Amino acid sequence: MIEATDLAKAYGGKTAVAGVSFTVRAGQVTGFLGPNGAGKSTTMRMIMGLDRPTSGSVTVNGLPYAQHKAPLHEVGALLDAKAVHTSRSAYNHLLAMAATHGIPKARVHEVIEMTGLEAVAKKKAGGFSLGMGQRLGIAAALLGDPQTLILDEPVNGLDPEGVLWVRNLVRYLANQGKTVFLSSHLMSEMAQTADHLIVIGRGRIIADAPVKDIIAGTRQAKTLVRTDDAQFLQSLLAGNGVTVDQSEPETLTVTGLDPRQIARVALDNEVLVYELTPKVSSLEDAYFDLTKDEVEYHSHLAGGPAGSQPQAAPAPATAGK
Amino acid sequence: MSTTTHNAPASRSAAGARHSLTFGGILRSEWIKLFSLLSTRILLVLTFAAIIGVGVLTAFVRYNILDSMAASARAQGLEPSSDMLEQSMPPGSGLDLYNLPNAGLQIGILIFGALAVLFMASEYATGMIRSTMSAVPARTPAFAAKAIILAVVSYVITTVAGAVTFLLSVPMFQGLGLDLSWSTDGVVYSVFTGGLYVAGVALIGLSLGTLLRNSAGAITVLVGIFFVIPIAAGFASLIPGEFWKYVPQYIPSEAGGRFLAIGEIDAYIDPWQGGLLFLGYVLLFLVPAMIVLKNRDV
Numbered sequence: 001m002i003e004a005t006d007l008a009k010a011y012g013g014k015t016a017v018a019g020v021s022f023t024v025r026a027g028q029v030t031g032f033l034g035p036n037g038a039g040k041s042t043t044m045r046m047i048m049g050l051d052r053p054t055s056g057s058v059t060v061n062g063l064p065y066a067q068h069k070a071p072l073h074e075v076g077a078l079l080d081a082k083a084v085h086t087s088r089s090a091y092n093h094l095l096a097m098a099a100t101h102g103i104p105k106a107r108v109h110e111v112i113e114m115t116g117l118e119a120v121a122k123k124k125a126g127g128f129s130l131g132m133g134q135r136l137g138i139a140a141a142l143l144g145d146p147q148t149l150i151l152d153e154p155v156n157g158l159d160p161e162g163v164l165w166v167r168n169l170v171r172y173l174a175n176q177g178k179t180v181f182l183s184s185h186l187m188s189e190m191a192q193t194a195d196h197l198i199v200i201g202r203g204r205i206i207a208d209a210p211v212k213d214i215i216a217g218t219r220q221a222k223t224l225v226r227t228d229d230a231q232f233l234q235s236l237l238a239g240n241g242v243t244v245d246q247s248e249p250e251t252l253t254v255t256g257l258d259p260r261q262i263a264r265v266a267l268d269n270e271v272l273v274y275e276l277t278p279k280v281s282s283l284e285d286a287y288f289d290l291t292k293d294e295v296e297y298h299s300h301l302a303g304g305p306a307g308s309q310p311q312a313a314p315a316p317a318t319a320g321k
Numbered sequence: 322m323s324t325t326t327h328n329a330p331a332s333r334s335a336a337g338a339r340h341s342l343t344f345g346g347i348l349r350s351e352w353i354k355l356f357s358l359l360s361t362r363i364l365l366v367l368t369f370a371a372i373i374g375v376g377v378l379t380a381f382v383r384y385n386i387l388d389s390m391a392a393s394a395r396a397q398g399l400e401p402s403s404d405m406l407e408q409s410m411p412p413g414s415g416l417d418l419y420n421l422p423n424a425g426l427q428i429g430i431l432i433f434g435a436l437a438v439l440f441m442a443s444e445y446a447t448g449m450i451r452s453t454m455s456a457v458p459a460r461t462p463a464f465a466a467k468a469i470i471l472a473v474v475s476y477v478i479t480t481v482a483g484a485v486t487f488l489l490s491v492p493m494f495q496g497l498g499l500d501l502s503w504s505t506d507g508v509v510y511s512v513f514t515g516g517l518y519v520a521g522v523a524l525i526g527l528s529l530g531t532l533l534r535n536s537a538g539a540i541t542v543l544v545g546i547f548f549v550i551p552i553a554a555g556f557a558s559l560i561p562g563e564f565w566k567y568v569p570q571y572i573p574s575e576a577g578g579r580f581l582a583i584g585e586i587d588a589y590i591d592p593w594q595g596g597l598l599f600l601g602y603v604l605l606f607l608v609p610a611m612i613v614l615k616n617r618d619v
Contacts, residue, residue: 066459087359
């Protein structure tokens with residue numbers, strides 16, 4: 001269980017996290033979603049006591065992280081896959097981490113096996129691929145068999161098999177009653193992994209609700225309808241909570257009715273309909289709806305007259321640190 | 322009677338028992354960190370060899386000076402006595418023979434100082450520091466463990482290397498009729514204090530690595546303190562007036578060096594005062610480093 005109360009962090013004059021309060025509960029996977037620079041990593045570093053909050057507080061299992069007698073048993077964290085000395089082998093890295101808490105060598109071998117690092121365990125961590133580095137970071141997080149697991153972008157750089165493995169691992173740990181707090185900017189990943197979502201943008205919590213509520217709540221299903229008598233069909237459908245927009249000739253976008261209901265109305269009134277496309281609301285849509293005003297680092301298309309600079313590359317969205 | 326069997330999942334089998342964070346564990350962790358780097362192991366072996374090598378070479382230079390002094394005495398028809406040779410060396414000139422164990426100390430200072438800087442700064446450079454501070458969120462115990470391990474390792478290696486240097490150098494001087502042995506005044510003192518000085522430099526290096534978080538910068542400052550300031554102080558002592566003659570003895574390297582000598586010198590601080598002053602310099606770096614480490618974001 002992680003509890004943040006009015007947690008805020010400013011670097012110099014720049015606010016990274018602006019007084020957030022949330023609770024991450026045990027027994028479920030809580031996703032921490034937000035665009036780059038939204039304050040996800042900063043919040044996680046504050047939970048781990050690495051960054052000192054400007055104001056507010058955060059506790060893990062009832063105590064500030066640093067006050068636990070056996071911190072690695074309380075929280076395992078993957079904050080940065082690069083939190084490893086590049087010249088040290090993965091095995092020795094884990095052994096040194098384990099030694100602080102008197103965790104036996106057998107456990108080190110166990111987490112190496114769990115994360116599939118056997119083949120490279122004796123190799124220097126500096127030569128690891130991004131995916132291998134993530135696995136090593138996860139292995140380190142699991143060392144103390146912690147009650148709470150904090151993973152910052154754990155699937156970054158993992159191959160599909162690795163992504164699936166992380167998904168199953170966090171689901172398994174949550175089912176064991178552990179607290180799992182997982183950050184990502186990948187909405188699709190969250191939709192498949194998380195039970196609960198905390199969405200953050202520009203250092204503020206935008207949403208804090210179960211995944212299904214967020215998907216259901218933000219946008220109603222829409223249906224694209226193409227018909228040769230748009231005006232007539234629009235007058236038939238509109239009203240009573242149903243909105244109909246005409247974006248181009250013979251094309252309507254209907255909100256509030258499902259395709260079967262629309263088809264029934266059209267059939268009853270003998271209107272020809274030649275396309276009915278349901279536009280399913282996804283977590284992705286919900287996310288964009290929630291964060292469209294909160295994205296700090298927009299991608300800017302080069303300006304200038306339309307079409308004059310087709311090859312102009314969009315400025316890359318930069319990750320805030 | 323009921324028997325309960327737990328089918329513990331794999332993730333619990335070895336981690337089931339709860340272990341807790343202890344200072345002994347942190348020490349073991351830092352020990353593993355230091356010696357699990359191939360570069361450290363190679364460096365320590367080379368340092369041991371270098372302290373002895375430079376020490377024996379320096380002893381050989383001193384032997385040559387004494388040998389030519391004896392030769393010129395003979396040319397004047399005098400038979401050089403061992404007393405005469407010993408007294409030809411003014412105390413504090415660095416040519417005393419009792420401090421032969423510390424003849425190679427400068428190389429030890431340089432390497433252990435740099436190693437100490439890297440022990441901390443490389444953790445910042447690689448990001449390892451975040452793993453370290455997650456495992457030891459109180460932070461200062463991790464710093465203390467690093468300090469203890471560096472001090473012990475540098476003390477032991479310097480002391481053993483100093484003793485070996487002395488043993489290898491003694492036979493040269495026996496040819497001159499100089500009877501050097503472990504019972505010669507100051508020899509045992511030199512062996513046991515040389516390591517303390519190097520350990521102190523290592524602690525300053527660790528502190529600089531912590532304060533600056535950058536290997537190159539911290540090593541530069543360390544070299545400045547122990548190799549450049551002495552040169553500047555040497556020039557300062559040329560400034561007319563009594564005052565500047567006595568200033569250089571208070572800089573870190575001179576205070577530390579004075580600690581390694583025996584006997585009193587006019588207008589100079591005593592060895593024990595030099596030792597205390599040097600300890601003060603060590604704390605001057607160590608304490609701010611611990612405060613900064615405790616409070617700064619990592």
